[in-house]
Amino acid sequence: MLLLELNEVSKSFGGVKALENVTAEVQEGEIVGLIGPNGAGKTTLFNVIAGVIKCDRGKVKFAGKDITKYPTHKISTLGIGRTFQIVRPFATMSCLENVLVALSISEKSRSKNERIEKAQELLETVGLAEKEQTPAGNLNLIDKKRLELARALATNPRLLLLDEVIGGLNSYEVGEAIALIDKLRKNFKLTILWIEHVMKAIMQLSDRILVLDQGKLICEGTPEEVSHDARVIRAYLGDSSASSS
Amino acid sequence: MLVVHNVHLDIGENLILKGISLQVGKGERIAVLGANGAGKTSLIKAIMGLLPIKSGQILFNGKKIHSLPPYEIAELGIACVPEGRRVFADMTVKDNLLMGAYLPHARNKIKETIDQVLSLFPILKERMNQRAGTLSGGEQQMLAIGRAMMSRPQLLIIDELSLGLAPVVVQEIYRVISKLSEDVSLLIVEQNVEIALNNTNFAYILEVGSVVRKGKSSDLLRDPSIKEAYLGM
Amino acid sequence: MVDLLLYLTNGIVMGTSYALCALGVALVVGVMRVINFAHGEFYVLAGYLSATFASALHLGIFPSIAMSILCVFFVGLVVERFLIRPTYGNEMYSLIITFILYIIVENLYLFIFGPYPQKPPNWVSGSQNLFGLFYYGNQRLVSFVTAALLISIFLVVLHKTWLGRVIRAVAIDREMASLLGVNPTRINFFSFGLGCVLAGAAGIVLTPIFPVVPTVGVGISLTAFVVVVLGGMDSFLGAVVGGLILGIVENLGVAYISSGYKHLFGFVILILVLFLKPTGLFGHRQFQ
Amino acid sequence: MKRANLVSWCIAFVVALILPFLVSDYWLHSLISGLFYVLMASSWNLIAGYTGQVSFAHAAFAGIGCYTSGILAVKFGIPPFFGILTGIILAALLSLTLGALCIRMGGIYLSLTTLGFSEIVRIIIQNEYKITRGTMGLKVPFLFGNYSKITAFYIMLAAVVLVLVGIYFVLKSDLGLQFRAVQNDEIAAASVGVPVVFVRLTAFVMAGSLAALAGGLYGHYLLLITPHIPSLDTMFLVLAMTVIGGMGTMAGPVVGALFLEILSEYIRVYGEFHVLVFAIVAMIFARFFPQGIVGFMGNLIKQKT
Amino acid sequence: QSWAAEETIKIGVVGPRTGTAAATGKAFQEGIELALDRINKAGGVLGKKLEVIFEDTAGDPAKAASAIEKLITHDKVVMVVGESHSSAALAEIDVANRLKVPFIIAEAWHDDITKKNYKYVFRAGPCNSGVVNGYILGFIKDYGFKKVAIVAENTDWGLGIKELAEKGLKKAGITYTSLVTERKSQDHYAELNKIKKFGPDLILAFVYGFGVHYFIAQANEVGIVPQTALILEGAGPPSLWPEFWKTVGDAGNLELFVSRMHPAVTFTKVAKEFREAYKKKFHKPPTDYKSRSIFDVLLIAADALNRAGSTNPDKIVEALENTNLTVSSGVVRFGTTKGTYAYHQWQPPMLIIQWQDRKQVVVYPKDVATGKLRKQ
Numbered sequence A: 001m002l003l004l005e006l007n008e009v010s011k012s013f014g015g016v017k018a019l020e021n022v023t024a025e026v027q028e029g030e031i032v033g034l035i036g037p038n039g040a041g042k043t044t045l046f047n048v049i050a051g052v053i054k055c056d057r058g059k060v061k062f063a064g065k066d067i068t069k070y071p072t073h074k075i076s077t078l079g080i081g082r083t084f085q086i087v088r089p090f091a092t093m094s095c096l097e098n099v100l101v102a103l104s105i106s107e108k109s110r111s112k113n114e115r116i117e118k119a120q121e122l123l124e125t126v127g128l129a130e131k132e133q134t135p136a137g138n139l140n141l142i143d144k145k146r147l148e149l150a151r152a153l154a155t156n157p158r159l160l161l162l163d164e165v166i167g168g169l170n171s172y173e174v175g176e177a178i179a180l181i182d183k184l185r186k187n188f189k190l191t192i193l194w195i196e197h198v199m200k201a202i203m204q205l206s207d208r209i210l211v212l213d214q215g216k217l218i219c220e221g222t223p224e225e226v227s228h229d230a231r232v233i234r235a236y237l238g239d240s241s242a243s244s245s
Numbered sequence B: 001m002l003v004v005h006n007v008h009l010d011i012g013e014n015l016i017l018k019g020i021s022l023q024v025g026k027g028e029r030i031a032v033l034g035a036n037g038a039g040k041t042s043l044i045k046a047i048m049g050l051l052p053i054k055s056g057q058i059l060f061n062g063k064k065i066h067s068l069p070p071y072e073i074a075e076l077g078i079a080c081v082p083e084g085r086r087v088f089a090d091m092t093v094k095d096n097l098l099m100g101a102y103l104p105h106a107r108n109k110i111k112e113t114i115d116q117v118l119s120l121f122p123i124l125k126e127r128m129n130q131r132a133g134t135l136s137g138g139e140q141q142m143l144a145i146g147r148a149m150m151s152r153p154q155l156l157i158i159d160e161l162s163l164g165l166a167p168v169v170v171q172e173i174y175r176v177i178s179k180l181s182e183d184v185s186l187l188i189v190e191q192n193v194e195i196a197l198n199n200t201n202f203a204y205i206l207e208v209g210s211v212v213r214k215g216k217s218s219d220l221l222r223d224p225s226i227k228e229a230y231l232g233m
Numbered sequence C: 001m002v003d004l005l006l007y008l009t010n011g012i013v014m015g016t017s018y019a020l021c022a023l024g025v026a027l028v029v030g031v032m033r034v035i036n037f038a039h040g041e042f043y044v045l046a047g048y049l050s051a052t053f054a055s056a057l058h059l060g061i062f063p064s065i066a067m068s069i070l071c072v073f074f075v076g077l078v079v080e081r082f083l084i085r086p087t088y089g090n091e092m093y094s095l096i097i098t099f100i101l102y103i104i105v106e107n108l109y110l111f112i113f114g115p116y117p118q119k120p121p122n123w124v125s126g127s128q129n130l131f132g133l134f135y136y137g138n139q140r141l142v143s144f145v146t147a148a149l150l151i152s153i154f155l156v157v158l159h160k161t162w163l164g165r166v167i168r169a170v171a172i173d174r175e176m177a178s179l180l181g182v183n184p185t186r187i188n189f190f191s192f193g194l195g196c197v198l199a200g201a202a203g204i205v206l207t208p209i210f211p212v213v214p215t216v217g218v219g220i221s222l223t224a225f226v227v228v229v230l231g232g233m234d235s236f237l238g239a240v241v242g243g244l245i246l247g248i249v250e251n252l253g254v255a256y257i258s259s260g261y262k263h264l265f266g267f268v269i270l271i272l273v274l275f276l277k278p279t280g281l282f283g284h285r286q287f288q
Numbered sequence D: 001m002k003r004a005n006l007v008s009w010c011i012a013f014v015v016a017l018i019l020p021f022l023v024s025d026y027w028l029h030s031l032i033s034g035l036f037y038v039l040m041a042s043s044w045n046l047i048a049g050y051t052g053q054v055s056f057a058h059a060a061f062a063g064i065g066c067y068t069s070g071i072l073a074v075k076f077g078i079p080p081f082f083g084i085l086t087g088i089i090l091a092a093l094l095s096l097t098l099g100a101l102c103i104r105m106g107g108i109y110l111s112l113t114t115l116g117f118s119e120i121v122r123i124i125i126q127n128e129y130k131i132t133r134g135t136m137g138l139k140v141p142f143l144f145g146n147y148s149k150i151t152a153f154y155i156m157l158a159a160v161v162l163v164l165v166g167i168y169f170v171l172k173s174d175l176g177l178q179f180r181a182v183q184n185d186e187i188a189a190a191s192v193g194v195p196v197v198f199v200r201l202t203a204f205v206m207a208g209s210l211a212a213l214a215g216g217l218y219g220h221y222l223l224l225i226t227p228h229i230p231s232l233d234t235m236f237l238v239l240a241m242t243v244i245g246g247m248g249t250m251a252g253p254v255v256g257a258l259f260l261e262i263l264s265e266y267i268r269v270y271g272e273f274h275v276l277v278f279a280i281v282a283m284i285f286a287r288f289f290p291q292g293i294v295g296f297m298g299n300l301i302k303q304k305t
Numbered sequence E: 001q002s003w004a005a006e007e008t009i010k011i012g013v014v015g016p017r018t019g020t021a022a023a024t025g026k027a028f029q030e031g032i033e034l035a036l037d038r039i040n041k042a043g044g045v046l047g048k049k050l051e052v053i054f055e056d057t058a059g060d061p062a063k064a065a066s067a068i069e070k071l072i073t074h075d076k077v078v079m080v081v082g083e084s085h086s087s088a089a090l091a092e093i094d095v096a097n098r099l100k101v102p103f104i105i106a107e108a109w110h111d112d113i114t115k116k117n118y119k120y121v122f123r124a125g126p127c128n129s130g131v132v133n134g135y136i137l138g139f140i141k142d143y144g145f146k147k148v149a150i151v152a153e154n155t156d157w158g159l160g161i162k163e164l165a166e167k168g169l170k171k172a173g174i175t176y177t178s179l180v181t182e183r184k185s186q187d188h189y190a191e192l193n194k195i196k197k198f199g200p201d202l203i204l205a206f207v208y209g210f211g212v213h214y215f216i217a218q219a220n221e222v223g224i225v226p227q228t229a230l231i232l233e234g235a236g237p238p239s240l241w242p243e244f245w246k247t248v249g250d251a252g253n254l255e256l257f258v259s260r261m262h263p264a265v266t267f268t269k270v271a272k273e274f275r276e277a278y279k280k281k282f283h284k285p286p287t288d289y290k291s292r293s294i295f296d297v298l299l300i301a302a303d304a305l306n307r308a309g310s311t312n313p314d315k316i317v318e319a320l321e322n323t324n325l326t327v328s329s330g331v332v333r334f335g336t337t338k339g340t341y342a343y344h345q346w347q348p349p350m351l352i353i354q355w356q357d358r359k360q361v362v363v364y365p366k367d368v369a370t371g372k373l374r375k376q
Ligand SMILES: Nc1ncnc2c1ncn2[C@@H]1O[C@H](COP(=O)(O)OP(=O)(O)OP(=O)(O)O)[C@@H](O)[C@H]1O
Pocket: A013, A014, A016, A017, A018, A036, A037, A038, A039, A040, A041, A042, A043, A044, A045, A085, B036, B084
């Protein structure tokens, strides 16, 4: 089933065209990688989907509903969870409370104790069980990223947007993270759209990859197809015609 | 001239630079290459005094500069074209250029330098009284380079020189840059590996905060493993 | 018709000094992202000092003005150094600090200068028959010309001199300016002092007409805030136009609605502008 | 709530209960004013301390509360109890409107808009003297029955206890969690589904209504309401009390309000300068102990253990 | 402290020491010192020394109410005197009456203060009706003014006196117009423009405080005063404050004001003594007559206490009702018939004075006039 649909999405900041006519689809159950050079507009695309930024033109549809003009919190309750490239924990609140904030919305009908249990469960899933009372601001970056993940999962998402969750990890940790994401995806029946510049990870885990460059979707396909696409190679290695002088 | 020695740098708990060393000699053109998030911009920010380093040393003409504020580093003769160009959008092109010559030693030779810069980038001459924010991306990049030139630096650092620019423009800018390097040493950060290697003498390749390769640009250009490394396959 | 002309004239005259004062707020907001709640207190300080220097020290009008401005500048620098600098980057904190500062200073004035209005001697006396239609105080006309002149000088300095260029550059992008060799802390320091001087200049120009009492400062600050929001917080031109608009609206309001509501019009405009166009008439940037 | 905390709150409450029998009539007046400021500061803390919005309209809402009820009592003979209720409703509606206008923008814009609103309220009260009696002050009846300070004290105390307990439960509820989330990071809060504007608006309306309650009770105790209640001077006191006590803590505003009120009795000898002394104390706290008395003591205790 | 309390009898004074009318506080302070000197030299009251506690009202009714309450409940004063703002006084009399402590008002003019017929409230000072009907209207008629503009501040006093003046003018068939203004407003051009269009030959300014200075200066700038109209300032002291000439400059020439004191007019022997004592103590002649007003009420209070022979409030009230005392402004006798503002009221004789080349010239009542009214 078609879960997310982007139709000619455009967004510019002053003169910068961060997104230009981006049209793409994500099927339910897929894990889709989003790559592209720095400043390509990947994060902006996430922000548009999540409603943090409103696009200038185009349409975003989620599960058949037009959510282009929805406010962020409503989009979240519809089932889109996300993490942030630059982590944004609720710094003065404990890890448990961070997750409880999300549960207070997504699990309104449940009792307080049930919610606390669920929050503890989620923290355990991402490996933060020991730190549930630690203020989120005191965590190290990796733990903050874990917390982001737990918090996003607590919104009961159908679609999870992950923005560079692996960035900054060493190769051992990357391996662990990949395993975690894979596990979550199965346990929670998630559809995932993720941005990553650790190619190893993205190639290994994604069903499909979208490539953005200067705001335009220049390629999409399986990891295999994408890695052999001329435009993609050019976007990374440069246009050889420019270097001829 | 510039010596970066075993620099470590954290942002929060995240280790961004893990012992980087590099050198820029007089009159050299050096490239720093690497994928997204490798730490190139952070390195430049560290050199310019915008980010504090945790350990290591940064020397410029033998003087330690790693604990100086940016404006003192600029005063020593390092100019920088930062990522995203950062022209003063609400000011005219002319005022932007003049701001480049803020430092006293540059202000004395302002006429001379401005002529020089305008002869390198003739297009700016036509835009002198236009608001910088209304320039196209390429023009803004030229303005940013021109502005940096206005301070008559000994070392010019450019982050993401070709980012967001049309190939023709990139070509044009590199042509100018190569003329520049007669008086100025250059440290250029690029993702566009091929272009960078074609236009520099020596290159360092960064990966997750460390230098993984270094060598003469021409040698690296010929190395097939480089291309591969960059698509991560 | 004659009435309207009088109200317009008075609006423009008053509006010009509003603009002068508001330029100081615009400068400090633009460069430092600080809303100085005590802005009007510098107006009051200049008023008191010029009156004191003229009467107690028997200085002439102009020497006492020059000395007052100098003092205001130094007081501004001291305030920046010890109270504002620790708040950099936290605009709510600076707002709270300057709000408390306003209360302190207002009460200090009461303590030092007493509750009585004080004014420096008029620069000129008498009045003019304007356009052959109505009489208008000479001091007001002279004050208007002075304020207009000061505004022009300020705008010229801002756009044509190194100092102005640097101030604008820091206001647009502090980090970039520092990469070009500008010490932004020093520019903050200086800009705050200059902002205070602008408030002081308005005080100097207006106190011969409206003597100062310890409590007028907050009204001046509020007027200046209304003006910068109206014009756009990051626009100096906006402050000038905003000042004129406010002056005219207030005068028409007083004339045709009620004098008691004089200051209400400004706030109604403030709220409307914030609602309809948060960046103000000439502003681009929204502050967060 | 931690046991030690609960115990200290209970002790404070019991002391408060017997206090009227221990102090002179005159001190009783100070205590009642103190309780009024506890209400004001605690409710202002709800927006400033817990959702990070510096509103300058708090005193204005207190003014709306007391003038609404006062005018209803004077012109239509409506008993203060219903008048205060009407005042609260009016304040809620007005804060809803004002909040809807400016809360989206937040930050400095909220501060400036509320400042403007507060001046508008003051100017209207001062100018519509035919209804409000302007600076002359409106004479209003006592809360109910015959004038008695003891009655006033207990009514105020009851209001304070109710409000504090209410605030405590709000803070412990989902809403409180969301307040803090919004204060920490709006965008992150929105992305987990917290309706940011709604949450801030709720805090704003709650605080506005509570201010109206405080103002109404206080006005009918004073028997005379003047534009001094909705003035920036009152606003300053509320802000100073919260800052000195400690923003973002339950006890902070209570401690701050009582501390300043009692301090004000001792610095009365400075006559016209007592505001100056207040302001200097507030400045010292804001500048050197931004976490306030409560935060400062908390840190001290933490350091010792 | 309790030791001292037994040694003295305490009287409270209420008045503005801060805010826009702080000058009154200063005048009160001077008058209090002189009165204490005089009373204590003559043996004090009830055999003890008299002590005065002066509490600030800041001119704000709410503060005034709590100030008088503090004096009575905390400082345990036996009487309260003073006040110069009607709004504040109207708040204070309720407290005084509720707590049953005699209160003699010196300078709050609103009729309602005594019209309420409170048992414990007296006024030994001007009231609006007395001033308007007894002096201002007579002055207008006698000097043949034809068109009057009234400018009143929006306070109890301003609005009250404006209404009385309107009534009187209407009855006398004199055309008038009235404007209400804010006490604190500074720019009066728009209002003055309206007045100018009306074209009066007299402006009655019922604005207390510095506002009236600005008004006069600006009226001169726009060519009304004294070119086409004279101005009569209805509250007195602001025209006597040192800041007056600094602010209005030459525009103050020919300005008229209501006063209770003039060096050349001495109603009683006490007036002379006051003047001498004042000069001796403060090394300058008295200017603000409110120093003398407070002096007088303190004498009245001391006299009543001595005659009552105790600090019992009801006895004091009785003694006050039987007052027959010569003070600086005349012989005090309080009215005792209930029903009107004249109850517990004593209206002192007033003067209308004109500034002529910076000299005070009494122009009304004509029997005590020291010179002629100058219109140009
Ligand atoms: N709020 C904003 N205001 C102005 N420009 C913006 C804003 N957000 C993003 N941009 C610009 O839009 C472009 C795309 O940015 P975006 O953050 O989406 O890139 P990205 O693909 O996520 O890059 P990265 O790999 O560095 O995270 C950049 O040029 C950026 O400077």
